[in-house]
Amino acid sequence: MSRLGCCRDLRPDIRVFTIDTGVLFPETYELMTTIEERYGIQGERVKPELTIEEQEREHGAALWLRTPDRCCYMRKVEPLRKKLSTLGAWITAIRRDQTPDRAQANKIEWDTKFGLVKINPLCDWTSEMVWDYLRENEIPYNPLHDAGYPSIGCEPCTRPVAIGDDPRAGRWAGFAKTECGLHQRVPLLGPLPVIQE
Numbered sequence: 001m002s003r004l005g006c007c008r009d010l011r012p013d014i015r016v017f018t019i020d021t022g023v024l025f026p027e028t029y030e031l032m033t034t035i036e037e038r039y040g041i042q043g044e045r046v047k048p049e050l051t052i053e054e055q056e057r058e059h060g061a062a063l064w065l066r067t068p069d070r071c072c073y074m075r076k077v078e079p080l081r082k083k084l085s086t087l088g089a090w091i092t093a094i095r096r097d098q099t100p101d102r103a104q105a106n107k108i109e110w111d112t113k114f115g116l117v118k119i120n121p122l123c124d125w126t127s128e129m130v131w132d133y134l135r136e137n138e139i140p141y142n143p144l145h146d147a148g149y150p151s152i153g154c155e156p157c158t159r160p161v162a163i164g165d166d167p168r169a170g171r172w173a174g175f176a177k178t179e180c181g182l183h184q185r186v187p188l189l190g191p192l193p194v195i196q197e
Contacts, residue, residue, distance in 0.1 A: 015044070019182075021075040023064075023075070024154060025158070028142060048074055085114075090118060091120075092119070093120075101178075105183075157173075159171075
């Protein structure tokens with residue numbers, strides 16, 4: 001059994017949650033269910049305040065195409081902020097080799113943006129180490145990885161990348177953006193300004 005299974009055995013009350021933006025790939029939702037069934041956990045799906053339909057009524061269709069930072073803030077950062085305000089620490093799967101913002105990640109650090117302890121046990125792992133571990137332990141993974149998606153986010157903002165391209169080149173294609181805001185080290189000083197539609 002993988003170490004994930006062992007951790008679950010040692011701590012059966014472990015709380016697992018993910019941000020469900022409402023626009024994830026079908027494969028991502030299927031993987032969530034597979035993981036829950038395989039490891040006997042019930043993950044909490046933290047959702048944005050607005051549904052996609054409500055967001056479109058208030059901000060127009062496909063906000064991610066016009067103002068991706070605002071969309072990410074509403075669909076990811078704010079829901080996470082609310083969830084983390086109820087916790088004293090959180091564990092992430094970020095790695096230093098993913099983006100410049102993550103390059104300085106420590107195993108245990110203070111998250112100044114969200115005001116709690118942030119634990120990054122995989123921060124010094126490489127992509128190759130992750131894949132070796134997945135294969136050795138037969139851990140389910142998103143099949144989109146096999147279709148040229150090294151980094152998977154929301155469906156409207158994620159594309160496959162060509163061999164040799166930066167693994168995050170398929171995220172927010174056409175924008176100078178590599179982070180949704182969850183792990184950016186610059187603290188957010190408050191809500192993004194209201195954008196006139």
